[in-house]
Amino acid sequence: MPQQKRRDGNEPADAQRAHWEQTYTTHPVMYGEDPSDAARYAVDAFRAVGATRVLELGAGHGRDALYFARRGFTVRAFDFSESGLEQLREAAGRLGVAERVTTAVHDVRDPLPLPDDSVDAVFAHMLLCMALSTREIHALTGEIRRVLRPGGRLVHTVRHTGDAHYNAGTAHGDGIFEHGGFAVHFFDRALVDSLAAGWFLDEVYAFEEGDLPRRLWRITQTLPPRSDG
Template sequence: MTDEKGPAETQRAHWQDTYTAHPGMYGERPSGPAVHAAAVFRAAGAHDVLELGAGHGRDALFFAREGFTVRAVDFSDTGLDQLRDAARARNVTERITTLVHDVRDPLPLPDDSVDAVFAHMLLCMALSTTAIHGLVGEVRRVLRPGGVFVYTVRHTGDAHYGAGLAHGDDIYEHGGFAVHFFPRHLVDELAGGWTLEEVFPFEEGELPRRLWRVTQRAPG
């Protein structure tokens, strides 16, 4: 693991406790961004999907049901245990593999090894800007030429931005949950060397949370 300290160091325990206390906390229905991503991936001819921050697997299970082969990555082994149990119950175990991994470290996958990558709110966890740039560099490394990356992040227009416990680097914590809120220029920086296809604003949840759904394509 990297030597980077700060709020990210406490988030693994937070999520382990959360998944233990609330199994399947996000329900069984896929997220809206995952439904969109599946259509984008299918149109791009993708077969295998890497999901970063898969949690207990509602979106990984959806991708598997849609016919994709899925590699589900999360730093919570508790969440991934729940994902594997759900995959067995739904007879899609042959389509899903899981990996406990901290995304601040290099992805343990070969270059050019996946067709598509999906990350719903993973990039806006308690990661420094430096770590986020490093992760997107890793995504580009493991994507095959022309591969598609769809991710979502809460942005600086969100009602929680600037409130709660400030950790610096646009990271604010509410109730033990730390979020890195994205300014637009960070989205543009992360798309450097990619084709930025879409930055779509949407809302989710009761606050509501305000997010961007970003679609970008690796060089062909």
Template sequence: MTERELAATQREHWEQTYGEHPAMYGEEPSEPAVHAARVFRSARARQVLELGAGHGRDALYFAREGFTVQATDFSPVGLKRLRETANAQGVSGRVTTAVHDVREPLPLADGSVDAVFAHMLLCMALSTEEIHALVTEVRRVLRPGGVFVYTVRHTGDVHYGAGTGHGDDIWEHGGFAVHFFSHDLVDGLADGWQLQEVHPFEEGDLPRRLWRVTQALPR
């Protein structure tokens, strides 16, 4: 399967999953989002970009915490649910959405946001080259001193090496393709940044094993 075919298959799979399970992650924010809000507040951030927002549990949390949030995802179904919930929670004035595939340049001006958050977005079915290109885009849209918090499943995860291999440390299990991160990849993505933290944690029933990475641009 080519990279383009894998990307198309995963887009269809996520769109179907979001449609069939509108509350698949629940309404409470993820622990990485709670951590990120503290980091962003300490950095005096106001505008937050979330990549891969899905149904929006974390984007909505950021909005409730007083941030202005731009939420992106490649799923119109997920973002529609996000907007509906934002209206119900009374935070629609602080949330905007955009359908976007992270393989494309971000639809934002240079230096236009204070902080970027991505929970398990970078470890989707993206090649190493595409991941580096995405982080370059994140750097472009962040202001000097801006903070980037992301989480990824890593090569110590129980599903690494299981299921169908697509090369480049991408393994598909249960219909979901994951790019499992190595320490070298994390270090490479932090080149030119201030790498503040690589925090290991677990999530879910397996449990999934992840790293929470916090890095900032020099002022």
């Protein structure tokens, strides 16, 4: 397991951490209790590679983590909001799945506090397109690769450069724009492909979500099995 390393300053990301903590405190269960469409898809995608151990990054108040647990997966749920994770734990108790869910407050700019090859699947709904620099996104994808076992699968969603908020609001550089207090790193296809180098890129699926609507890609990529040599 890697040691925590000092991060370079990232003012938009630091501000977003405080923003989300306040948001989850002020608006409990803000996204409702129904799972996202991406999570519904991920259940079958994960089962197809024999996954039982799922890591969710950016779990928030837990609507997707709880859905995975109800579908029989063992779930580790990470988020940088203690308020959101507290809501997740309370809901897990009510739903009778507390024994299948563990939580940890974690900033994804730091190394993941997990051993190598320790999970079968990773899910991240709009986490990689938070206010992270390109360098930080690549580092996080490297950490995901480290903790996934060979043949494991990553399903993540990102807002892309076809979204209405791209090039709108406050520009922070490196593809990051802030609108209404919410900062997003908008992905182009070149970034998707670079993050999938060395993986099997199974699918890049375009979809819309919310009232704007937000325009996203759902990306499925799988680690190759380890070679015998």
